[in-house]
Amino acid sequence: MKHGRYPFIIGFLIVPVAIYGTFVVAAYLQAFQLSFTNWRGFSPDVNYIGFDNFTKLFHDNVFWKAIQHHILLLIFLPLLTIILALFFAFLLNVGGGSKGGRTRGVWGSKVYRVVFFFPQLLALALVAVIFARVYSPDESGLINGLLHQFGGDPILFLADKNLALWSILAVLVWQAVGFYVVLFSAGMGSIPTEIYEAAALDGATRGTLFFKVTLPLLWNTLQVAWVYLGIAAFDAFALVNVMSVDRGGPDGATTVLGLEIFRNMQDYAQFGYASAMGVVLFFLTITFAALTLRVTRRDAVEL
Amino acid sequence: MTEIFQPEVDRRTLLRRAAAVGLLATPAVGMLSACVGGGSDDDKASDKPKGTVSATNPLGIKEDEPLEIIIFNGGLGTKYATDVDIPSYNKLFPNSKVTFNQTEEIATVVQPRFTAGSPPDMINNSGSKLMDQGALVQAGQVQDLTDLYAAPSVDIAGKTVKDTLIPGTVEQGTFNGKPYVLNYAFTxxxxxxxxxxxxxxxxxxxxxxxxxxxxxxxxxxxxxxxxxxxxxxxxxxxxxxxxxxxxxxxxxxxxxxxxxxxxxxxxxxxxxxxxxxxxxxxxxxxxxxxxxxxxxxxxxxxxxxxxxxxxxxxxxxxxxxxxxxxxxxxxxxxxxxxxxxxxxxxxxxYAAAGEQYFVASKGKNPRGGMEFLRHMLSKAGAVGFTQLTKTLTVVAGATDGMEISPGLTSGNKALSAAGADTFSxxxxxxxxxxxxxxxxxxxxxxxxxxxxxxxxxxxxxxxxxxxxxxxxxxxxx
Structure with missing residues (x-):
């Protein structure tokens, strides 16, 4: 059968590769090409203007504002999500103490595990619409409705410059935690119970167990989570587009690169400029992924 | 689960994924542009009348050439086009088949067709996803409507289309001296x-x-x-x-x-x-x-x-x-x-003509597109539009004396009280x-x-x- 292997594999791959090549790779290449033009989207001809778009980008305040927001998301989205997910995963797997030589989660952990995963199943646009209602500034909003019942002043989650981005970050975290709980649970499940047992015999507390046993053995999984969440921090387009006041507002307080690309393309018909932003985003993401993998490189613990 | 995260495998897979996920926004631009350099314009000289100019066909459209129109489906709906304007057009030109399309996202549907060189003939550029009209004009994609305004009105005897409009309408759609766009609804x-x-x-x-x-x-x-x-x-x-x-x-x-x-x-x-x-x-x-x-x-x-x-x-x-x-x-x-x-x-x-309608200069039937606008600007077209949408049109006094709704009447009253003191x-x-x-x-x-x-x-x-x-x-x- 060995001689027929390559035609067989190629036969399977040719269609997806062709589709990928046409709709992804070719589109990327064209975005690079367009970033050097002042194309406005309505004529078949394009004019090349060298690096003008990138120079303009460098002096664009909104662009830097978006970058700042990405940095903030880049720090807090992975941090909060991973801390929460680790905490929940630990409770679900180890938090119940050990019985008969097996570690267990807290009572009802099987149910929680499923419940935590629910947000992952909802489409992002749906999540955005739901949370727009949760955050609504008048008494029809979930939170402000409750506050109103108790006579409190409404909190302008999305309409307050200082709160808006954090409110959106909270939704991102809410949506992501479930997936990482499951991921970390799987990772914890693969840690041999003898190690916990041995540590417990040596008198380790739950805290010590977590920091000295669980965490090091989960390092690879954590690293993966960090990169994934970092990349998600470079996106955030859907939530910002649907939820934020005045699209990316108030006053640019929540804008992200994805939204600016969309705005320049869709509203201002500046396709060349939008492509230049896309190219910058490409390099930012790649750099981030490469850096993270370098910095977090550690010898994996062989089990 | 663990075998997926073997160190050597996951690093490579990750980088690949990183490239794919992080760039989600980039291909969006590339996709739309996939046709750049495609259909070049071979100047079909379609601007000139193809049919015989006559009293009922002042723009000289070819009587059996099909026409494609696209209407934004928003607050005004599309009924005025399907129930009033298309029948009016087909009454004069029964052999010209009208293809009618509607969308809530004009740019998404129509923009790629301009790049590909095959736009619809008449477009209602409106809504939150409208195309940048200035950029369209700049790219030479919009038909000069001078001939339309000079043509006689369909049902207001003895007047050209321009004479039937509220003053300022033509100017409202003028870009650097040429009338390119008809702003039809009067707000x-x-x-x-x-x-x-x-x-x-x-x-x-x-x-x-x-x-x-x-x-x-x-x-x-x-x-x-x-x-x-x-x-x-x-x-x-x-x-x-x-x-x-x-x-x-x-x-x-x-x-x-x-x-x-x-x-x-x-x-x-x-x-x-x-x-x-x-x-x-x-x-x-x-x-x-x-x-x-x-x-x-x-x-x-x-x-x-x-x-x-x-x-x-x-x-x-x-x-x-x-x-x-x-x-x-x-x-x-x-x-x-x-x-x-x-x-x-x-x-x-503050009163102005709004809601943009324009004819694609590089479409298949620009003359037909203009003829369609002539029917929208007829008295019957204007009355039908106002009845269906409770919105005035730029056809002066088309609905005078008609009781349609309190808000419309109130707006009309304010407008006549303002006289010449309107601005935009x-x-x-x-x-x-x-x-x-x-x-x-x-x-x-x-x-x-x-x-x-x-x-x-x-x-x-x-x-x-x-x-x-x-x-x-x-x-x-």
Whole structure:
């Protein structure tokens, strides 16, 4: 059968590769090409203007504002999500103490595990619409409705410059935690119970167990989570587009690169400029992924 | 699960994924552009009449050539096209098959077709996803409508199409001297209120600023939010009001200077006074929470008698038709005079032709596209449009004497009271960036503790930046 292997594999791959090549790779290449033009989207001809778009980008305040927001998301989205997910995963797997030589989660952990995963199943646009209602500034909003019942002043989650981005970050975290709980649970499940047992015999507390046993053995999984969440921090387009006041507002307080690309393309018909932003985003993401993998490189613990 | 995360495997997979996920936004641009350099234009000379010019066919269209039109399906619906205009067109040209399409996202559907060189013949460029009309004109994709305006009207005897229009209509669609776009719907802009609410409370329409704020105070005392607009997606309504006040204080030239990006146009005293007056209304008589609401939410609150006055255009009544309670009685009031020495009288109004329709110059049947517009501009077409949408058209006096709805009648009355004192601006369609900046500045002024000085400085800076930017084509009026 060995001689027929390559035609067989190629036969399977040719269609997806062709589709990928046409709709992804070719589109990327064209975005690079367009970033050097002042194309406005309505004529078949394009004019090349060298690096003008990138120079303009460098002096664009909104662009830097978006970058700042990405940095903030880049720090807090992975941090909060991973801390929460680790905490929940630990409770679900180890938090119940050990019985008969097996570690267990807290009572009802099987149910929680499923419940935590629910947000992952909802489409992002749906999540955005739901949370727009949760955050609504008048008494029809979930939170402000409750506050109103108790006579409190409404909190302008999305309409307050200082709160808006954090409110959106909270939704991102809410949506992501479930997936990482499951991921970390799987990772914890693969840690041999003898190690916990041995540590417990040596008198380790739950805290010590977590920091000295669980965490090091989960390092690879954590690293993966960090990169994934970092990349998600470079996106955030859907939530910002649907939820934020005045699209990316108030006053640019929540804008992200994805939204600016969309705005320049869709509203201002500046396709060349939008492509230049896309190219910058490409390099930012790649750099981030490469850096993270370098910095977090550690010898994996062989089990 | 563990085997997926073997160190060597996951590093490579990850980098690949990183490239794929992080770039989600990039291919979107590339996708749309996938046809750049494709269909080149081979100048079909389709601009010239292909058929015989006659009294019933003044534009000389080829009688059996098909026609493709696309209509934005929004507040106005599409019924006017399918039930009024297409039958009218087909009555004269039964052999020309009309392909009708509608969409809620004009740019998404039509933009790629321009790039590919096969656009529809007549396009209603409207909605939140409309195409940049200036960029279309700049790219030479829009048909010059001079011949249409010179052609005789379909059913108003002895007049050319141009003669039947409200003065200023043709100019409203002119880009650097040539009429490219027909703005068909005629919109009156002002403050809307419930006639019933006013009658029940014995309130009257104020004409001076002192009376106006006194009225707002009375509303507040009743537990009604006196005034509000939706900051989340409709600050546009509020900035129209601010600029209209500025025009009333200092004359319509204030707006002309803003449109033409004149130096210091935004720092004019009239703009500053208007901004200060409205900032006070925002601070004292509105609700900051509206900054986070959408226009439909605020409009619904007005229908529930929770909001007193709401700034909007005359499309409001139709838009709210299904939420408006019985007897609500939409009424329009012109903006009260801010000072006692306003240059324009209190009856002066922001009124303009809007809702863009244009013909693709590089389409298959541009003459047919123009002929279709001629039918929209017939008296029957205009009456049908107004009946179906409760919106006036630019065909002068087409619906005079007809009782269609209270809001429409009220708007009409205000319009005739204004006489020649109507004004409008155009920078919002010419320079979308300026429009975006003004939205943010307006929210800051009204709901985020901004001041008139800050507002004027900020807008002047934005206007100057656009003036300096050589990549943006400039327009003059």
């Amino acid at each position: 009156v802009f002002g403050l809307w209120y419930s006639g019933k609410l006013f009658k029940d409370n014995g309130w009257t329409v104020p004409t001076t600023w002192a009376d106006f704020t006194a009225l707002l105070g009375k509303m507040k005392a009743k537990g009604i939010t006196p005034y509000g607009y939706a900051g989340a997606n409709a600050p546009y309504y509020q900035y129209t009001v601010i600029l209209a006040s500025a025009a009333k204080i200092g004359g319509a030239d204030i707006l002309k200077n803003i449109d033409n990006l004149e130096d210091g146009a935004w720092k004019n005293d009239a703009v500053k006074q208007a901004a200060a007056a409205w900032a006070e209304v925002g601070a004292k008589f509105s609700n900051k929470a509206f900054l986070g609401l959408k226009h439909t939410e605020v409009q619904l609150q007005q229908n529930q008698y929770k909001v007193g006055l709401y700034p909007s255009g005359s499309w409001l009544e139709n838009e709210q038709a299904k939420d408006t309670p019985e007897g609500f009685d939409y009424q329009l009031m012109p903006l009260p005079s801010v000072t006692t020495a306003d240059k324009l009288p209190v009856t002066a109004l 601006f155009r920078f919002d369609t010419w320079y979308k960036k300026l429009d975006d900046e003004l939205r943010a500045a307006t929210n800051e002024l009204m709901y985020q503790g901004g001041t008139a000085d800050k507002f004027c400085d900020r807008m002047q800076k934005a206007a100057d930046a656009i003036k300096k930017d050589s990549s943006i084509e400039k327009f003059k009026r």
